[in-house]
Amino acid sequence: MNNQVKVNQIALILMLIVSGGKYMSLPQTLSQQVGRDAWLVTAILLAVDLVCLAMLVWAVKLNKSKLSFNQTLNHCVGKVVAKAILIVFAIFMAVRLATLYSGVYELFVATFGIRTNWIGFALPLAVLVCFGVSKGMQPLARTNQLLCVIVLISLVAILVLPARNANLSQLMPVGQSGAKKLLSVSLNNGFWFSDYVFLYFVLDAIKPSKRVFLPILGFFAIGATLTVFMYVLFTGLFGNMAQYTDLAMSKVSQFVVTSAVNGRIDWLFVTIWTLSVFIKILIFTFSLYKCLSYLFDAKCCKFSLPLGIAATSAILLPLLVTVNDLSQVVSSYLRYPFYAVQYLLPLTMPLMVSIANANTTTKEANRVKQK
Amino acid sequence: MTNFTNNYFTQLQSRCGDDDDFRVRTLNLGTTVKVVSLDSMCDDNKVVEYVVKPLLAMGQQCTPQQVLQATFATQVVPCVNFDDVVTNYLAGYTLVFADGADQCVAIDTFVATGRTVTEPPTSAVMRGPREGFVESVKTNLMLIRKRLRTDKLKTTTLTVGKYTNTMVVVCHLDGVAAQHLVDKVIQSISAINIDGILDSSYLSQYLDKQHTYLFQRVGSTEKPDVAVAKLLEGRIAVVVDGSPMVLTLPYLFIEDLQSPGDYYENNEVTSLGRILRFVSALISVLLPAVYVCLQKYNYQIIPLKFLITILNATEAIPFSPLTEMLLVIIIFDILREANLRMPSAVGMSLSLVGAIVLGDAAVKAGLLGAPAVMVGALSGIGLYTMPKNTLVFSILRLGVTLVGGLMGLYGVVLAMLAIVLYLTSLQSYSAPFLAPYAPRIQHDKQDAVFQDDLATFNQRPHSFSNVNRTRRRK
Numbered sequence: 001m002n003n004q005v006k007v008n009q010i011a012l013i014l015m016l017i018v019s020g021g022k023y024m025s026l027p028q029t030l031s032q033q034v035g036r037d038a039w040l041v042t043a044i045l046l047a048v049d050l051v052c053l054a055m056l057v058w059a060v061k062l063n064k065s066k067l068s069f070n071q072t073l074n075h076c077v078g079k080v081v082a083k084a085i086l087i088v089f090a091i092f093m094a095v096r097l098a099t100l101y102s103g104v105y106e107l108f109v110a111t112f113g114i115r116t117n118w119i120g121f122a123l124p125l126a127v128l129v130c131f132g133v134s135k136g137m138q139p140l141a142r143t144n145q146l147l148c149v150i151v152l153i154s155l156v157a158i159l160v161l162p163a164r165n166a167n168l169s170q171l172m173p174v175g176q177s178g179a180k181k182l183l184s185v186s187l188n189n190g191f192w193f194s195d196y197v198f199l200y201f202v203l204d205a206i207k208p209s210k211r212v213f214l215p216i217l218g219f220f221a222i223g224a225t226l227t228v229f230m231y232v233l234f235t236g237l238f239g240n241m242a243q244y245t246d247l248a249m250s251k252v253s254q255f256v257v258t259s260a261v262n263g264r265i266d267w268l269f270v271t272i273w274t275l276s277v278f279i280k281i282l283i284f285t286f287s288l289y290k291c292l293s294y295l296f297d298a299k300c301c302k303f304s305l306p307l308g309i310a311a312t313s314a315i316l317l318p319l320l321v322t323v324n325d326l327s328q329v330v331s332s333y334l335r336y337p338f339y340a341v342q343y344l345l346p347l348t349m350p351l352m353v354s355i356a357n358a359n360t361t362t363k364e365a366n367r368v369k370q371k
Numbered sequence: 372m373t374n375f376t377n378n379y380f381t382q383l384q385s386r387c388g389d390d391d392d393f394r395v396r397t398l399n400l401g402t403t404v405k406v407v408s409l410d411s412m413c414d415d416n417k418v419v420e421y422v423v424k425p426l427l428a429m430g431q432q433c434t435p436q437q438v439l440q441a442t443f444a445t446q447v448v449p450c451v452n453f454d455d456v457v458t459n460y461l462a463g464y465t466l467v468f469a470d471g472a473d474q475c476v477a478i479d480t481f482v483a484t485g486r487t488v489t490e491p492p493t494s495a496v497m498r499g500p501r502e503g504f505v506e507s508v509k510t511n512l513m514l515i516r517k518r519l520r521t522d523k524l525k526t527t528t529l530t531v532g533k534y535t536n537t538m539v540v541v542c543h544l545d546g547v548a549a550q551h552l553v554d555k556v557i558q559s560i561s562a563i564n565i566d567g568i569l570d571s572s573y574l575s576q577y578l579d580k581q582h583t584y585l586f587q588r589v590g591s592t593e594k595p596d597v598a599v600a601k602l603l604e605g606r607i608a609v610v611v612d613g614s615p616m617v618l619t620l621p622y623l624f625i626e627d628l629q630s631p632g633d634y635y636e637n638n639e640v641t642s643l644g645r646i647l648r649f650v651s652a653l654i655s656v657l658l659p660a661v662y663v664c665l666q667k668y669n670y671q672i673i674p675l676k677f678l679i680t681i682l683n684a685t686e687a688i689p690f691s692p693l694t695e696m697l698l699v700i701i702i703f704d705i706l707r708e709a710n711l712r713m714p715s716a717v718g719m720s721l722s723l724v725g726a727i728v729l730g731d732a733a734v735k736a737g738l739l740g741a742p743a744v745m746v747g748a749l750s751g752i753g754l755y756t757m758p759k760n761t762l763v764f765s766i767l768r769l770g771v772t773l774v775g776g777l778m779g780l781y782g783v784v785l786a787m788l789a790i791v792l793y794l795t796s797l798q799s800y801s802a803p804f805l806a807p808y809a810p811r812i813q814h815d816k817q818d819a820v821f822q823d824d825l826a827t828f829n830q831r832p833h834s835f836s837n838v839n840r841t842r843r844r845k
Contacts, residue, residue, distance in 0.1 A: 135796040142795035142809035
């Protein structure tokens with residue numbers, strides 16, 4: 001299992017997964033809460049993400065001793081608190097994964113009008129995900145690197161071609177909901193953001209590079225801009241009807257078609273775009289797997305019980321409960337612990353990494369002296 | 372005879388004397404001389420001209436040392452132990468044992484038969500050298516050396532196979548190839564414990580450490596100019612006696628896209644050809660699957676006029692789109708296999724009969740639709756644009772079509788993602804298999820799908836380890 005990744009690969013992953021998965025049921029959810037200002041909430045949350053990401057990148061740069069997230073936590077907060085943080089992460093990842101699985105299923109059903117059997121849909125995906133994760137982070141990053149061009153082309157086609165039908169006046173007046181409402185909605189929906197959290201689990205695997213901030217933050221900004229544009233387009237196309245329009249990608253992509261006789265070329269674009277959701281699922285499953293490995297101190301990395309549990313749960317969970325309801329319940333009860341790991345932890349990471357690295361260096365020096 | 376010659380001659384006679392090919396001629400030149408050769412491996416003229424005549428010309432008063440030096444051959448090997456004696460005897464050398472000498476000599480009298488250097492059938496080019504490797508390791512090394520006239524070309528000779536004792540030569544350019552890679556290759560070959568190898572493809576199985584099930588990660592070429600080009604890049608070449616295929620390492624996926632003729636053409640033309648090959652390979656794997664799932668599940672994607680044409684052509688077909696396409700693919704694969712194994716005179720007519728009679732008759736009989744036959748044929752022809760992976764792509768085509776037929780576009784996307792994940796996880800001697808695209812290695816893109824002007828190739832590839840990166844000083 002090779003987990004070594006380059007800074008550029010991380011940047012490309014961020015660019016793709018920021019937009020991947022945010023164009024399914026979330027636009028409708030936000031529109032129901034703030035109407036035409038859904039894009040503003042997205043922009044606010046992505047701006048917060050950018051700040052947190054910058055702190056995490058700083059932590060990566062400071063991590064000279066190549067300490068893992070688990071080692072850093074153990075050094076700074078002790079084993080018990082570290083385990084508690086990892087448990088919160090594991091729940092966060094698992095719920096995000098379940099929402100991605102069910103979201104992409106709903107997207108396929110809504111777009112192609114074929115209601116496939118859930119197990120028949122999820123099982124092949126889970127097998128693929130297990131296969132991908134068992135190969136390690138490096139093949140995942142390389143796969144993303146190879147596919148990001150065609151995914152971006154499809155995404156841009158889906159965003160640019162319908163733009164001629166969008167009525168941007170439907171976004172006016174901007175900020176009608178008021179700052180307080182915008183902030184409270186942002187606070188309630190933070191769960192769907194913070195895609196950078198996978199960085200915690202590759203903290204020790206990023207190859208040193210002179211330029212770290214510019215590529216990572218730059219590519220994240222591109223992904224964020226595309227995401228905000230998606231929401232702008234969604235509101236511009238559907239206006240007040242946006243709150244009743246589910247699965248935004250499926251509905252917006254219909255505007256790509258100019259004439260019925262030309263065929264539904266948009267379906268091909270949507271299919272290719274879903275690769276970004278699959279990549280996001282792969283990256284999050286890898287993070288969940290690493291998280292569970294840290295949690296159970298698993299030494300064997302090839303494939304494992306935690307991954308098996310994660311995959312099986314991803315398949316079975318939607319059979320037992322409605323995933324969106326579950327995610328709302330979980331995020332309302334665990335909102336504050338989630339925010340702690342999503343937003344508070346990144347802000348403290350540079351300090352924690354510095355302390356952990358200093359401790360390690362001192363211990364190494366003492367060991368050399370004793371020898 | 373002294374103990375040395377007596378012992379070894381007696382041992383050799385006891386081991387090989389019952390073989391009808393074992394020839395001994397005893398000469399009395401003041402000292403007793405025994406000339407031993409393996410009849411079927413030795414050229415009678417060479418034995419007479421290089422060994423017997425010079426010995427007889429020496430007269431009756433010779434010392435053992437004079438006897439051992441009396442030869443006109445250039446290749447004379449002293450044998451100091453019994454292993455040397457047997458190895459050289461079996462390799463077609465004539466052995467001269469002289470009474471009183473502390474060693475015997477082996478004189479090269481190997482019968483030089485075999486194919487002459489011709490244009491290789493698998494790598495024909497419009498422009499560029501037409502010489503191809505043959506089955507003789509010596510000739511193959513000569514073909515490499517005549518293009519690389521430098522003392523930096525180093526060769527390491529190894530023997531593989533308990534019974535075949537096949538000569539394997541590892542070649543590299545000193546100061547260009549990474550020594551740790553050379554050592555790794557030599558180590559891998561030395562570790563092979565097998566009764567025999569008959570072709571270089573046997574070795575490639577052992578050199579591929581990760582044991583890839585689908586894609587080969589050891590290159591092979593029949594053209595000396597290609598082998599030399601690889602050596603100049605810092606790769607390693609492995610020449611195997613009895614095989615016209617020279618192995619090259621490390622091997623990347625992109626190399627299958629590169630044709631030997633590419634470097635003798637204009638780079639714009641080459642780039643266009645490579646794009647065509649790449650698109651053909653994609654079409655050959657994906658087109659049948661996409662056709663099946665569009666026809667079966669997502670026909671709305673197809674433009675209306677096109678859809679009507681397809682519906683008209685397929686309305687009377689008794690099979691489902693998936694079965695129809697699988698039939699076309701399997702028929703095509705059967706024809707391909709039969710064509711490969713038929714004598715060349717019959718092969719051509721068989722493929723024509725297969726294509727015309729089978730295809731046309733199946734369409735006319737209403738068993739297969741014309742669009743499916745066309746898609747299958749186009750995809751089948753596309754497979755040959757990347758000749759080294761034809762069979763792999765054929766298997767993938769079958770798999771992706773099956774998944775597409777069962778799961779629609781979702782299945783095709785998953786299958787493609789699985790293939791890409793698998794390919795990105797592969798390495799060939801520490802070189803990422805999908806370089807220079809995953810990971811992106813900007814420098815090496817100059818000779819990937821697009822090719823830059825050869826005059827701008829200032830550095831050797833960065834995708835794999837090599838020592839000296841500079842190729843051309845500006």
